[in-house]
Amino acid sequence: MSKAAELANLIGNINAGGGGVNRNVIINGAMNVAQRGTSSTGLGASSGYFTCDRWLLAQSGDGRLTMSQDSSVPTGKGFANSLKLDCTTADTSIASGEFLQIVQKIEGQNLQSIGKGTSDAKPITVSFYVKANATFNFVCELNDLDNTRHISKLFATTTDWVKHEITFPADTTGAFDNDNAASLNLTFWLHAGSTYSDGTLNTATFASTTNGNRAAGVSSFYSSIDNNFFITGVQLEVGQNPTEFESEPFERTLAKCQRYYQRWQANTSYDSVCMGQMTTDVFWIGHYKLAPEMRAEPTFSADGTFKVNASNGDMNASSIALARATPQVVAIECATTDSNRQGQGAYLRAGDDSDAFLEFKSEL
């Protein structure tokens, strides 16, 4: 796209109520943040967040894959990473209810500028780069969760990076809730059984969701263990014109991701976590500050070996659990070995375990 055309598109979107800074509603569209890790194998049995932040791998079926953050990117576009799926177990006998999706769930309060459900509703443009090992027809869907409405479009892959720019028409029916719950799913369908594909793809306008019309015509990522799929540069913006991907500093993307997932990760064997107090000789409670504030009170989990240190002595920590949670602060508690230190200040630390971590999750 020429600079003149880019400027014209941007101005057009600004006039339509979009454009400008923060125009990309998608978080981590460049796949730069991967707090959970950069590769996860054997996926397919259940849905979840595994590698690149904010990107849900939703699936049901017998196929299996490896999901990873990859360094393959379209040349000269300013990207460093992509999200890669690599088929490891094929599934050519597709049961009716099977599906494989890459999904980003979006809060309703971040979608209000679209004006959906009003006479001033605006179109939505989605753009992204994809590559695969062969030609596939996959589906890009906008799924309005508040009003059970959707619209889908096919896009094709080749063996080289291709940019797709898809404009979805304005929908004057069904407003997005103005809250912090999920209102819209941007979904990339890569495999679907007849439940989701035995109708006619709903491409013209948003319509009440009919499952069979959601992914009609989709190819199957699981057709062969030779298959792979890459995606990066995902952008969803208000307006009818696609603009160049909105780059942002890594720390800004990370902070956006941490609204939904935060991780304390040990780097060396005895890294400290947070301060607290021995409330009895065998019980510690401490407070961990969440930064930034999370979307909601988070689910908590701990993995690895931890110790509590008081009066320059380590006590083994066990049964690390959540005592209380707000979106800003969580209270963590654990049992300790008996040390006659009731009332002393004490801190939680990794227990000679450089792989220990804590997770705080408030995904949509």
Add this chain to the structure above:
Amino acid sequence: MNITSAQYTKDDKGQNYAIKIVVGDRTYYVPPSERNTDYAEILKQVKEGTLTIKDAD
């Protein structure tokens, strides 16, 4: 979410607070917040009769 067990835990006041769940080989503590989607999923599975939350120890 395939939750294999669920049990209430008590806070420092002795009241039921987080729900300890096991998913795969991981243990999670879910706060009782309707804004937490894991909590919403637990309530859904309880309502459907596929999950029972044990009392706290």
